[in-house]
Amino acid sequence: MLEIIKQPWSWYVAGILIGLTVPALLLLGNKPFGISSSLKHMCAACMPAKIPLFQYNWKHEAWNLFFVAGILIGGFVAGQFLGGNQPVHIAERTKEQLQALGLTDFSTLLPLDVFGTSQIFTVRGLIFLVFGGLMVGFGTRYADGCTSGHSIMGLSNLQWPSLVATICFMVGGFFSTWVLLPLIFQLF
Amino acid sequence: METNLNKAQPNGNLFFVNLKYLVLGVFFGIVFVKAEIVSWFRIQEMFRLGAFHMYGVIGTAVLVGMLSVYLIKKFKIKTISGEVVVIPPKKFHKGQIYGGLIFGIGWAITGACPGPLFAQIGAGFLAVMITLLSAIAGTWLYGRFQSRLPH
Structure with missing residues (x-):
């Protein structure tokens, strides 16, 4: 099993799994899938500087920051243990x-x-x-x-x-x- | 877009309330790397029409997402906490054209959209931290000049 996982994954396996993220986020907590918002929340958290776009309570959107932190950890796991850094x-x-x-x-x-x-x-x-x-x-x-x-x-x-x-x-x-x-x- | 779920939660629970999204993110990051979506080479291959791989990934993801949203709406499937699923609509403005073109230019240069940036860093490409910081700075600059840009 691990040997199969260590091979590069095909486009349809990846496509299906990424597509399933949409209902997973909706059903886990009514979250619309979107990653670039995390960059906005980081601005709102670290340097809002009275800019209207960043005037909101980013903690209410903290799920998005947890999600991208997870992506980073997932990248580490795949790269270190699942043969992700191959040519x-x-x-x-x-x-x-x-x-x-x-x-x-x-x-x-x-x-x-x-x-x-x-x-x-x-x-x-x-x-x-x-x-x-x-x-x-x-x-x-x-x-x-x-x-x-x-x-x-x-x-x-x-x-x-x-x-x-x-x-x-x-x-x-x-x-x-x-x-x-x-x-x-x-x-x- | 503000959501209501976490509003009643005291800050101490922030971590536990959001832990499930971290777990989902880990899974997602693994898919990103294992299907080579985070690879600069794959993005170049897509824009050079060299192979079907990226078109297959994105196309399949859209079809699965579309079917899922359709089923959730048709059968009025609720969230695990019993809420009605609400998807905020996307409002059109010219930013989707200008901003879309600008992001596209950056996408082919960095070989990454925002999600893969995080996965690349995790996979050990530490120079990408500079890309991520620059992307955060770009987001901030947009906020700073938002009122002066055509929308």
């Missing part, structure tokens, strides 16, 4: 395209020549970690949700604004992949 078998074509951009490390879930701790104080780190992170945080809050809140929860509840958001997520991602990333990789 990812991406499509050969994608791998060739990434090599053409200059990537060399394909040994684990993230390319360490971009996301290794040695990159933190480099221009590369500044772009991939700081700029990328700012876009993720700013964009999800502006869009009022992320892949979980809009693309999974919102679409599950047939919300058309979530479909608009999801299409824009994808358009932004395609633009970033095909236009911005080649420019970024030319910088170093």
Whole structure:
């Protein structure tokens, strides 16, 4: 059994389990699935600074912080004990395209020549970690949700604004992949 | 969105009331890593149309979620504490377009939406803590300039 779990999981097993998170949260306590809200609660808890968006009692939404803390622990468990840090078998074509951009490390879930701790104080780190992170945080809050809140929860509840958001997520991602990333990789 | 469940709880119970969400999160984090959804390579593969994997994951999750919500509504299934299930509707504003595009750009660069950021850190990619802090800062900046942005 453990041997099976240690293999990479197929898309349909993952899809079903993630989809079941929607009813699990609803039935456990009427919680709509959504993860980017946790970032808002952290702002409200640590640095509300009289900003209207952060003026609420974040403790009432503490479930969301417990949920993301759980995700972090789950990541640790999978990485340490369930063989989660193996090389990812991406499509050969994608791998060739990434090599053409200059990537060399394909040994684990993230390319360490971009996301290794040695990159933190480099221009590369500044772009991939700081700029990328700012876009993720700013964009999800502006869009009022992320892949979980809009693309999974919102679409599950047939919300058309979530479909608009999801299409824009994808358009932004395609633009970033095909236009911005080649420019970024030319910088170093 | 304010919910009512925890309002009557004194702070001392905060931990025990919310423990079940931590457990669910652990399970979820394991799925994230084991299905390689937290992998920057998988996100690149998705945007380069290299394989079906990510489309399969998200598509299946949406179908299962849709069916679940449909069944909960149709059979008026209540929560474990007997409440009627209420799902707040999503209101449209232009932020879903502008913000959606901005998040999409960040998604392809970081290879992560907010959930996978936490799983990546847990899996040992400590540099991603910088990404997470930046994402929190991005959220704060949105709050700071919210009134001046088109909605």
